[in-house]
Amino acid sequence: MAAAQSVTRALKLLKIIMARADSGVRFSELVKLSELDKSTAHRILEALERESLIYKSEGTAAYYPLVASHLENKNKKIKIVFAEVIRALAEVTGDTVLLMSRDGDYAECLERQSGDYPVKALTTEIGQRRLLGIGSGGLSILAKLDDDEIRGFVQRNLHEPALAAIGEESFWEEIRACRKLGYALVGDRITSGTRSIGVNFMRQGYDVSLCVVAVNSRMDENRLPWLQEKILLTVKPLEEPLQVKGLAAALN
Structure with missing residues (x-):
């Protein structure tokens, strides 16, 4: 009983x-x-x-x-953790924000939020998967791996047209640039006339990238460090969860 x-x-x-x-x-x-x-x-x-x-x-x-599969459970947790972060970042930048999560050799878009800038750069749909290194999110995730892991990734995926189109030498140049800058930058590769910046966050339980995507005119060299700063600031309060609410106001 x-x-x-x-x-x-x-x-x-x-x-x-x-x-x-x-x-x-x-x-x-x-x-x-x-x-x-x-x-x-x-x-x-x-x-x-x-x-x-x-x-x-x-x-x-x-x-x-939570749902039945382990991957869906993990993704749901990640979306909950980053929900306010994505909303605040879209509000502050005015641009499209993507939450990309690593799944093996791929990055999956778990969430997308658009800012109030009238020209939307909607390059990626929620649920869409891309090979790591093709978009800024996947590139920033890949750049955090050691060189041997990256070489293994390249060897496994040389047959993929998207990777072959970049070329191995250019691919490594992008990895080195990402490591130097602290963010990945990809332009015109996925959607003509757009650029995206991606910053990777690897913590216990998730390996994700926050990306800001906009038309080229809004992604000049002067604005990129500002965008990187805003991305880093949005994630910082996750160390102190109770302070996440009201994040957009704090970033302005």
């Missing part, structure tokens, strides 16, 4: 969280809606987290449901 009661309570909490998949549910609200006492609710939520059925956002302290 006790075991059945525990299952019922867990399912009650899980159903509440699943019903609020987009906004999440904070602990106090879960206690109120489930009519469970705090200690019981806390114990059940910890068990659901251990089983990767739910995820607690460090930034908002809200609980979110």
